[in-house]
Amino acid sequence: MKRKGIENNNFGDIVSLINQSRLKAYQAVNRELIELYWKIGKYISKKTNEEGWGKSTVQNLADYINDKEPGIKGFSDKNLWRMKQFYEVYKDYPKLSALLREINWTNNVMILSKCETLEEKEFYLQLVVNEQYTKRELERQINSCCYERTLLGQKYHEKLSPLVREFPEKISKIFKEQYIFDFLNLSEDIQENDLQKSLVKNMKKFVLELGKDFIFVGENYRLQVGMKDFYIDLLFFHRNLNCLVAFELKTVDFMPEHLGQLNFYLEALDRDVRKKHENPSIGVLLCKGKDDDVVEYAMSRQLSPTLISEYEMALPDKKILREKLREICAEKIN
Numbered sequence: 001m002k003r004k005g006i007e008n009n010n011f012g013d014i015v016s017l018i019n020q021s022r023l024k025a026y027q028a029v030n031r032e033l034i035e036l037y038w039k040i041g042k043y044i045s046k047k048t049n050e051e052g053w054g055k056s057t058v059q060n061l062a063d064y065i066n067d068k069e070p071g072i073k074g075f076s077d078k079n080l081w082r083m084k085q086f087y088e089v090y091k092d093y094p095k096l097s098a099l100l101r102e103i104n105w106t107n108n109v110m111i112l113s114k115c116e117t118l119e120e121k122e123f124y125l126q127l128v129v130n131e132q133y134t135k136r137e138l139e140r141q142i143n144s145c146c147y148e149r150t151l152l153g154q155k156y157h158e159k160l161s162p163l164v165r166e167f168p169e170k171i172s173k174i175f176k177e178q179y180i181f182d183f184l185n186l187s188e189d190i191q192e193n194d195l196q197k198s199l200v201k202n203m204k205k206f207v208l209e210l211g212k213d214f215i216f217v218g219e220n221y222r223l224q225v226g227m228k229d230f231y232i233d234l235l236f237f238h239r240n241l242n243c244l245v246a247f248e249l250k251t252v253d254f255m256p257e258h259l260g261q262l263n264f265y266l267e268a269l270d271r272d273v274r275k276k277h278e279n280p281s282i283g284v285l286l287c288k289g290k291d292d293d294v295v296e297y298a299m300s301r302q303l304s305p306t307l308i309s310e311y312e313m314a315l316p317d318k319k320i321l322r323e324k325l326r327e328i329c330a331e332k333i334n
Contacts, residue, residue: 031101034108038100041087044080074105082109093118099125106135114142123147131212140208144180148321153177171307174241175284179209179311188288188313192249196220196233199249213239221246223268232265243279244269247286254290254308256298263304286311 044061047053055077062077069075089112090096099122100108107128115121124147128138153176183205184198199206200219207214214236221235234247246269248262262283269281283306290310299308 027102030104034101034105037083037105038087040080041083041085042091044084045087048084082112086112089118089121096122096125099129103128107133107138110135110138110142115147120147123150137208143315144182144209145316145318145321148318148325149176149178149180149316151325152321174211174213174238175307175309177309178316179286179309180315181206181209181311181313182315183209184313186313190251192233192251195249195251199234210236213241214245215239217244223265223272225264225268225272230265230268232269238282241279241282242277244274244281246281246283248283250285250287252288254285254287254295254298254310256294258285258287259298259302259304259306262306266304266306280305282307284309 044053044058047057058080059077062075062080065072065075086100086108090100103125111121111124111128115124124138124142127133127141127146131137133141150173153173181199183202184195186194186198196219203216207216215238217235217237219234221232223230223232232246233249236245236247237243238245246262246265248258248265250258262285266281266283274281283304285306285308287308287310290308295308299306
């Protein structure tokens with residue numbers, strides 16, 4: 001039972017201060033822990049190169065630590081070798097050093113072990129810092145080839161309408177060319193209404209796929225124009241872009257006539273819903289598939305800030321995406 005008058009005081013301010021201090025304390029402890037692992041990795045790397053330390057010596061070191069400090073965990077021979085690798089991979093890249101210390105050791109190890117190139121590692125390090133991903137969320141992004149899909153989105157960015165190109169943010173890092181809905185457990189042959197309901201039901205996972213700056217506004221968002229009502233499938237607000245984002249779902253391949261409907265919705269949003277301090281609304285046509293040539297023709301004279309993306313119901317094949325990236329890089333060189 002609450003004490004009389006407790007709800008009339010601004011006690012929430014004190015709770016906020018406590019939580020802020022707790023977060024800062026956690027961040028400070030985490031930075032110190034990563035710094036410790038870095039120093040240990042540096043030490044073992046030096047001993048390996050200069051004195052020929054091998055597996056047996058590192059095993060002896062792990063046993064020694066356990067004997068002297070039996071209550072401390074995280075210093076097995078396997079983890080000590082990880083610290084060595086951690087140091088050796090990043091030691092020549094001071095730019096990344098600050099990022100390493102902003103995320104926890106579990107996420108650092110996942111990025112270290114699952115990402116092949118330094119560019120891919122940097123991408124996920126920055127992503128975790130910006131989005132504050134948990135271990136499970138980061139693993140999902142890596143498994144769904146977020147890095148490769150984002151790079152492919154840079155090519156897609158060239159086909160965007162002129163108004164989208166003028167946005168100050170890098171749209172290709174916010175909107176993807178391809179979205180992965182493996183968490184829906186639906187077949188490829190579904191109706192738009194079923195897709196919409198499933199995305200709403202799995203909103204937390206859907207927002208993880210979109211990006212945490214997306215705030216869900218509503219489904220079947222009603223727009224009244226004249227004497228008629230129209231409904232946007234899914235409406236979001238993007239905090240960083242400071243604009244409304246309308247998603248229209250199509251369970252068929254993209255057709256040019258789909259743009260007319262979405263353009264109408266964007267006009268209605270900007271006239272009747274958008275606030276004065278917000279940027280023009282963006283529309284995303286989320287289709288089962290698309291032909292790049294058809295997209296290019298359809299978007300060439302498009303004036304509304306509209307994007308065309310496709311979705312897949314299963315995790316992509318990383319080898320196929322990387323091959324596609326190599327082809328794009330080869331085209332640019334030629």
